[in-house]
Amino acid sequence: MYHSIDDMAKNNENQIILPEPTIRRLPWYLSYVRMLDNLHVEYVSSTQISKELNVQSSQIAKDLSFLNIRGKTRIGYEVHSLVEELEGYLGFNRQHDAVVIGVGSLGAALMQDRGLKNYGLNIVAGFDVRSEVIGTSLGGLPVYDISDLAAWQREHRVSIAILTVPVDRAQETAALAIASGMRALWNFTPYRIKAPDDVVIANTSIYAHLAIIYNRMHNSDSDLKQE
Amino acid sequence: MYHSIDDMAKNNENQIILPEPTIRRLPWYLSYVRMLDNLHVEYVSSTQISKELNVQSSQIAKDLSFLNIRGKTRIGYEVHSLVEELEGYLGFNRQHDAVVIGVGSLGAALMQDRGLKNYGLNIVAGFDVRSEVIGTSLGGLPVYDISDLAAWQREHRVSIAILTVPVDRAQETAALAIASGMRALWNFTPYRIKAPDDVVIANTSIYAHLAIIYNRMHNSDSDLKQE
Secondary structure, three states: OOEOOOOOHHHOOOOOOOOHHHHHHHHHHHHHHHHHHHOOOOEEOHHHHHHHHOOOHHHHHHHHOOOOOOOEOOOEEEHHHHHHHHHHHHOOOOOEEEEEEOOOHHHHHHHHOHHHHHHOEEEEEEEEOOOOOOOOEEOOEEEEEHHHHHHHHHHHOOOEEEEOOOHHHHHHHHHHHHHOOOOEEEEOOOOOOOOOOOOEEEEOOHHHHHHHHHHHHHHHHHHHHHO | OOOOOOOOHHHOOOOOOOOHHHHHHHHHHHHHHHHHHHOOOOEEOHHHHHHHHOOOHHHHHHHHOOOOOOOEOOOEEEHHHHHHHHHHHHOOOOOEEEEEEOOOHHHHHHHHOHHHHHHOEEEEEEEEOOOOOOOOEEOOEEEEEHHHHHHHHHHHOOOEEEEOOOHHHHHHHHHHHHHOOOOEEEEOOOOOOOOOOOOEEEEOOHHHHHHHHHHHHHHHHHHHHHO
16 A cells, blocks of 8 residues: 555545646646736636636636636636646745755755746755765755764654665655655656655656656657558 | 646547556566566465565555466466566666756756666757756766757757746746657656647655645554543
8 A cells, every 4th residue: 555646646535636637727727827927917818728728717717616716707716826826736936945965966856946946846955965065066066975864863853755765776766855844756767766655756757757758759660651 | 628647548448448447457468577587486376475565465466467488287377487477567778868947956967876777768968958967967967058958959859848847837838848849748846737638647645645644644643542
């Protein structure tokens, strides 16, 4: 019994949990209405969102019905309120402290990406095993020795660990983070991590996405040949 | 009619296409059996993979049945052949040329991540609008002016564009890449890109994953309060 992005919804039968397809679509709506808000547009209809994002307007209305906001007939949703409701619902307007474990190229990039704050992620430190990065700072944040994680965590009590270690260190690093009290792991390695039931695991498997791109491109090639 | 990771499978009724959940699991198997191969382990059973990755062994057998490999009774799969079959099937043993558009922190990290070559992705250049990065090099790769993309692409004919631009530039940049002949877009922005039917779009929506982490952590909190 493990929680991952993929099986999260069905593993939580006793909880009111948002359907995952809805959670995946809400950030699309948010990024669009944030742009409208920046342009001082006041109202937006689900039809307009539908045209822009290629999602059926009935689906949009259904997704937004989870939120504490109602559209007005023939006018639509108030843009600024919709931004705030979406940010609140998605948890993007609260800061969630996190550490990066594995300060390679991806880990370092995440530490330097100030944009993540707009999505409620507040990275406070990095950890690594390599002496050449321990003691340095990245994007103004300290990089510590992974062997100091448990002691550091007793003081800081951070909830989220971002795993950007090499794949063969994924499981042991995850175990270390969990033992130190982390409650959620954002796993960027292609390894399927084992964890207790109460630990949230989100797999951002960029390699799987590559496989899908290649598979689909290859199928397009076959199409062309057949025509 | 657009192709994205999410609706790819159902949009291709006239093609033999691997079910997406299978494509998502195959890289898990690969990362595990690659580790075994490095340790010179000769055989692995689906039961063993099942225990390690927490996927039902019947599911594993079914997923691997798409491949040109058969396990032996009571012995299992030959590890090295399984690595090669998985790499071949997923397209990871062929190099696919790509460019990064938007050389911010994430784009720069991808250009410097030599690990992507193990997954068949060969990034050959970066493009940006900012004069301070144009003309520099990152991980040994050149960064060009985005306004030179079309001309550059006429010579290089790269298939894949990796979009790591700010969200409000996502659609226009995608349109530019498509106009220049790119056939697949790996979209790291939270924007839902519109594209013709024959262009492959893979959305790696890391922000959606954050929303899922927060949502699930919040539900765990409620659980604790109720107990």
